[in-house]
Amino acid sequence: MATTTQKKVKETVKKDYDPSEIKVRRVNFQFSDKNKRFYYKDNPFSTHFINVLHILFPTGERFFVNSVLKHQKEIKDEKLKKQVRNFCGQEGIHSSMHERFWNILKAKGYNFEGYENHIDKLLHKVVAKIEVEGTKINNIDLVATACLEHFTALFGHAIFEHVDTNPKYVPEDMAELFKWHASEEIEHKNVAYDVMQLVDEDEYAKRIAFMPLATVILYFYLTVGTLMLMYQDRKYIKVSRLPKQFYQFATGLFSELHRDLVSEYFSFFKKDFHPSNLNDYHLAEEFFKDKAYA
Ligand SMILES: [Fe+2]
Ligand SMILES: [Fe+2]
Known part of the structure; x- marks a missing residue:
């Protein structure tokens, strides 16, 4: 008689994906130090544009978190409270994770401490402190966060839809x-925006006034950072190849990142704008579908 082996089949019941849950995933990425110096398509402009994002994210995202947490006590809705925690x-x-990549950048000889300190001070010591008592000049950091989160959500969208x-x-x-x-x-693109709408009755005037300024400041520092790293790489760069490399960056990564952004950017200026109007949560769902850490 054949032995019956009872197999215990562990059934993994995966919950339906719910973007509003805003799940915190404890990832632990490691980065290879074997990647080429100009790891994005051998292009110094594209690679350093990405490197600047690695440098800006840690301080920028601490600023986002602080600006939202300041209003924790004003949030009564349990769902939004939970979303804020998970945001x-x-x-x-x-x-x-982005700060972890700094080790690779430093090992390659890049020096960006002064640049990063400057941005850190600008965000945490200047923008976060703008407030004039007795006037409507307040919540500027939260408005700035809602503006910049519009960019991060649209860059995120482009990474799936257009970026090679x-x-x-x-x-x-x-x-x-x-x-x-x-x-x-x-997943979390609504959070800072919802908190801003909840706590500031003048949010519309503030967001349409601040968005152009936030845009100029963002692209100014992206450009300065990219050029700073390019300059530090001058012995690895052939000047004669720069025009072609710039053309490839402008028509490649840069235009891919901005393809939908240009039209979606202006939707932010509508009074009834909400980040969820661009229903692209399926992009996140699709990505997390087969991830062990999701
Ligand atoms: Fe982020
Ligand atoms: Fe974010």
């Missing part, structure tokens, strides 16, 4: 990091 959890892990992450040209560790981050930016 902070997600942003905290994003910061730590073909493993033939882009290291897998970088693609994985940015896709994970992109998915969570899509």
Whole structure:
């Protein structure tokens, strides 16, 4: 008689994906130090544009978290309270993962301490403190966060829809990091915006006034950071190749990131704008579908 082996089949019941849950995923990415210096398609402009994002995210996301947490006590709705907690959890892990990549940048000889300190002071010592008592000049940090979260959500959208992450040209560790981050930016894109709408009755005037300024400041520092790293790389760069490399960056990564952003950017200026109007949560769901850490 054949032995009957009882197999215990562990059934994993996966809950339906619910973007409003804003799950904190405790990832632990490791980065290879074997990637090429110009790891994004051998292009110094594209690579350093990405490196600047690695540098800006940790301080930027700490600023986002602080600006939302300031209003914790004003939030009575249990769902939004939970979303705020998990938004902070997600942003905290994003910061730590991007900061981990700094070791690779430092080992390659880049010096960005002064640049990062400057941004850190600008956000935490200047923007976070703007408030004139007895006037409506307040909550500027929260408004700035809602504006910048519009960018991170749209960059996230573009990473799935347009940016070329073909493993033939882009290291897998970088693609994985940015896709994970992109998915969570899509998931939590409503949080800072909802808190702003809840706590500030003048939020519409403030967000349409501040968005152009936030845009100029963001692109100014992205440009300065990219040029700073390019300059530090001058012995690895051939000046004669720069025009072609710039053209490839402008028509490649940069335009891919901005393809939908241009039209979606202006929707932010409508009074009835809400981040969830762009229903792209399926992009995050699709990405997390087969991830062990999801
Ligand atoms: Fe983030
Ligand atoms: Fe975010």
